[in-house]
Amino acid sequence: MRQPQIIDRSRDQHFMREALALAAQGAAMGEVPVGAVLVQGGEIVGRGFNCPISGSDPSAHAEMVAIRNAAQSVSNYRLPGSTLYVTLEPCSMCAGLIVHSRVARVVFGALEPKAGVAQSQGQFFTQGFLNHRVMIEGGVLAEECGAILSEFFKARRAKG
Ligand SMILES: [Zn+2]
Numbered sequence: 001m002r003q004p005q006i007i008d009r010s011r012d013q014h015f016m017r018e019a020l021a022l023a024a025q026g027a028a029m030g031e032v033p034v035g036a037v038l039v040q041g042g043e044i045v046g047r048g049f050n051c052p053i054s055g056s057d058p059s060a061h062a063e064m065v066a067i068r069n070a071a072q073s074v075s076n077y078r079l080p081g082s083t084l085y086v087t088l089e090p091c092s093m094c095a096g097l098i099v100h101s102r103v104a105r106v107v108f109g110a111l112e113p114k115a116g117v118a119q120s121q122g123q124f125f126t127q128g129f130l131n132h133r134v135m136i137e138g139g140v141l142a143e144e145c146g147a148i149l150s151e152f153f154k155a156r157r158a159k160g
Pocket of ligand 1: 061062091092094
């Protein structure tokens, strides 16, 4: 997770807060709260939150929704120079999409110990067969990003 460039931390936190707000929208719908925004040219061009249940769509992870939304809004199937902010470490499905869509950088919040493939379950993005390099950084607002998830599961258990 070493980052050679100087990264503007407050900017990363700003966009991560936008992703957190989307995660909260998902929680309000009973979806596991994960949110994502796609930033290109300094602007948010795509937004998404995890919504597989309401959409009857197993692929509707936050990253997937945000990248689809961004590609539609800029009318390009590739998103060069963009940064994806997501509150949770990406899974294998989303990691594949991130490479296919040519996202330049991924910033995530909390670790996903079971299914995360940026760091927790191997390091997908450093695999030699990939034809596109993605910069990865984790731990931005990690506490907030983890707390929204643990609060969601706690409330769900309390409901029985
Ligand atoms: Zn995913």
